[in-house]
Amino acid sequence: MSMTAASISVFEINLNALSAILDKAEAYAQTKKIDPAVLPNARLFPDMFTLTQQVQSACDLAKNCGARLAEIDPPRYEDAENTFGELKARIAKVIAFLKSLDTKKIDASADREITFPIGGPNKGQMKGADYLHHFLLPNFFFHVVTAYDILRHNGVELSKRDFIGIIPMKIS
Amino acid sequence: MSMTAASISVFEINLNALSAILDKAEAYAQTKKIDPAVLPNARLFPDMFTLTQQVQSACDLAKNCGARLAEIDPPRYEDAENTFGELKARIAKVIAFLKSLDTKKIDASADREITFPIGGPNKGQMKGADYLHHFLLPNFFFHVVTAYDILRHNGVELSKRDFIGIIPMKIS
Numbered sequence: 001m002s003m004t005a006a007s008i009s010v011f012e013i014n015l016n017a018l019s020a021i022l023d024k025a026e027a028y029a030q031t032k033k034i035d036p037a038v039l040p041n042a043r044l045f046p047d048m049f050t051l052t053q054q055v056q057s058a059c060d061l062a063k064n065c066g067a068r069l070a071e072i073d074p075p076r077y078e079d080a081e082n083t084f085g086e087l088k089a090r091i092a093k094v095i096a097f098l099k100s101l102d103t104k105k106i107d108a109s110a111d112r113e114i115t116f117p118i119g120g121p122n123k124g125q126m127k128g129a130d131y132l133h134h135f136l137l138p139n140f141f142f143h144v145v146t147a148y149d150i151l152r153h154n155g156v157e158l159s160k161r162d163f164i165g166i167i168p169m170k171i172s
Numbered sequence: 173m174s175m176t177a178a179s180i181s182v183f184e185i186n187l188n189a190l191s192a193i194l195d196k197a198e199a200y201a202q203t204k205k206i207d208p209a210v211l212p213n214a215r216l217f218p219d220m221f222t223l224t225q226q227v228q229s230a231c232d233l234a235k236n237c238g239a240r241l242a243e244i245d246p247p248r249y250e251d252a253e254n255t256f257g258e259l260k261a262r263i264a265k266v267i268a269f270l271k272s273l274d275t276k277k278i279d280a281s282a283d284r285e286i287t288f289p290i291g292g293p294n295k296g297q298m299k300g301a302d303y304l305h306h307f308l309l310p311n312f313f314f315h316v317v318t319a320y321d322i323l324r325h326n327g328v329e330l331s332k333r334d335f336i337g338i339i340p341m342k343i344s
Contacts, residue, residue: 001173001282001301010305044216044325110173118343125342129173133182134339141313142335148314149321153216163314167306170297171290 003110004103007069007132011062011140012095017165018058018144019091021151021158025051026084028156040082042150049143051150053079055087058143059094065136068116069109069128070101175282176275179241179304183234183312184267189337190230190316191263193323193330197223198256200328212254214322221315223322225251227259230315231266237308240288241281241300242273 029039040052049057056079067074075097081087109128116131118124126135148163201211212224221229228251239246247269253259281300288303290296298307320335 001175001178003173005301006173006178006305010310013306014310044321045327048324115344118341123344125344126340129177130340132173133178134185135336135341137309138182138186138313138336139332141310142317142320142332145314145317146321149216149318152220153325155217160311160314164307164310168298168302169290169307172287172295172297 002103002107003069003128003132004106007065007106007136008098008101008103010137011066011098013165013167014140014144014163015058015062015091015095017163018055018147019088020165021148021156021162022055022084022088022091024158024162025151025156029084032155036083039151039154039156040084040087042154044146044150044153049146051147052081052087054143054147054150056081056090058140058147059090061136061140061143063094063097064116065132065140066098066101066106068114069106069132071105071109071112072101174275174279175241175300175304176278179237179278179308180270180273180275182309183238183270185337185339186312186316186335187230187234187263187267189335190227190319191260192337193320193328193334194227194256194260194263196330196334197323197328201256204327208255211323211326211328212256212259214326216318216322216325221318223319224253224259226315226319226322228253228262230312230319231262233308233312233315235266235269236288237304237312238270238273238278240286241278241304243277243281243284244273 025039041050043050064074081090112128113125114128114131115123115125152158197211213222215222236246253262284300286300286303287295287297324330
């Protein structure tokens with residue numbers, strides 16, 4: 001099992017799935033004549049993130065994880081998105097960044113100590129494999145699933161297959 | 173990076189976190205004098221699973237994954253839970269089952285072909301590492317996060333730390 005497969009491949013598949021989910025949400029808003037600003041600003045509770053923030057957070061987690069496992073400084077992307085098109089462009093930018101990373105560095109990162117900001121002045125430190133499985137993937141899926149849940153709660157017709165995306169599964 | 177760490181450890185940490193989240197939800201219902209049946213039956217949209225079903229699904233995914241990676245038949249647990257106490261007992265049963273598995277078998281499962289039901293007459297087939305990262309973990313987190321989202325949507329005070337649980341992170 002390679003660290004690249006366990007990180008970059010997961011992000012690519014699920015970010016592509018998220019982009020396709022946003023396509024369905026955009027089509028739904030057009031069909032239902034919903035103001036284009038409504039769904040990107042929807043949230044499940046007043047002090048939770050909006051759909052836009054959920055997508056931005058998922059993007060940042062994937063970008064930062066890839067960069068840290070590949071031993072480079074994560075690039076900073078401004079949170080300026082307001083539309084489905086802009087959110088999909090953000091996802092595409094992150095996927096392109098992930099594809100540019102040194103997979104040999106990532107594959108060698110399982111036992112390397114990763115240091116990362118955790119809010120405020122504090123930094124967290126974990127071994128690469130623990131960072132990926134106990135911090136990064138749960139956080140990443142937290143935001144992707146909540147984006148999905150916001151849209152389902154608002155009536156967009158999605159199934160779990162939309163969330164899982166296109167995976168290397170043989171069906172018999 | 174071991175398959176056991178990437179699967180069983182993740183399930184244990186996040187199922188324990190889910191159990192603690194259910195404690196907070198139960199306390200919230202008691203404080204607010206909410207009928208005990210309301211939150212276990214809450215859902216984000218009429219054709220989505222209830223909180224109870226989300227917890228049952230997360231439990232089954234963890235149990236089935238552990239069993240399949242360890243090359244044993246997954247035990248079947250009846251879906252008979254109606255209360256927070258019963259849901260927490262289900263989680264505890266799954267964690268005990270996961271602890272009983274042969275970790276050497278699981279660690280040797282990355283390249284082994286795993287065959288699993290995917291609904292109806294169909295079966296999916298994936299290599300162990302792909303099954304874990306592209307099918308199982310996304311599905312598992314789908315249900316744990318949606319359980320969290322249902323409770324947040326209903327006003328239970330939770331933070332992402334409740335979801336992440338107790339992880340092997342040093343803070344500096």
